[in-house]
Amino acid sequence: MESASIPAAGAHGHAEEHHHGPPEAHQSARIDRTVLGILLFILSEVMLFAAFFAAYFFLRVVVSPDTWPPAGIELPVLIAGINTVVLVSSSFTVHYALEAIKHNNHRGLRLGLALTWLLGATFLFIQINEYLHVGFSARDGAFGTIFYSLTGLHGAHVFVGLLLLTFANIRAWRGHFGPEQKNHLGVEVPGIYWHFVDIMWIIVFVAVYVI
């Protein structure tokens, strides 16, 4: 046993003293391996949203260009606008949280993450309330179907984002994060996802409620 361990230690040299486990993998791309996963995930999500937007604009531009939205349907633009402000604000708070931990400010991290979670939950609450009072259902024609599909798809993403933020909040309160980049990936990756969700909502809001 002893004779087998000595050559191994000699072969790895000083790296063995600091690095335990298998050797570091060769990095064949400029992108960090830890960011590649969320990048591929978000790209797949972009394609999913693109399919829903294609269906929306097909219905709106090709199928019924003159009657969109159908007569008698009034979307709550003001409420949705307020909801947009709420969600965009949450991106600023998660950005604040990440900047705080980069400066070793754990209190700022906890505050930023908690505010982000609360703003996200507020958005979801207002959206569910909107569904209850909007006056039509997903079965009321193509408009109802695509409206609930598109906004519901986004709402599901907000829900997933809230789950990620819940874990980030718990870990922040337990002091798991630090100022070095490798020590706050648990905030950075949900942050990227959260910004993506916000960007998608802005596009949904402009497409469905405004233009």
Add this chain to the structure above:
Amino acid sequence: MGNPLKSEVAAFRWLVAVVIGAVTVIIVAKLISSAAGLIWGMILIGIVSVYVIKGMIYMMGSPDDDDPEETEPELTSRDDRQA
């Protein structure tokens, strides 16, 4: 501004840019027509898509191809040199 998927800071910058772009789309839609707003929005999405795809191609490239003097692996700085 770089690739929006590179880091949280890059994604946040792009979020701010998207908010500004959305405001311009809303203004065009209200001042001219919904169709004009839609066309302007599609143009903006096209510009962003080109930016993101170029950034992705760059990020998937090998770090061995980097210029040793290159300190800022941003899409914009590389494009400037190529131009």
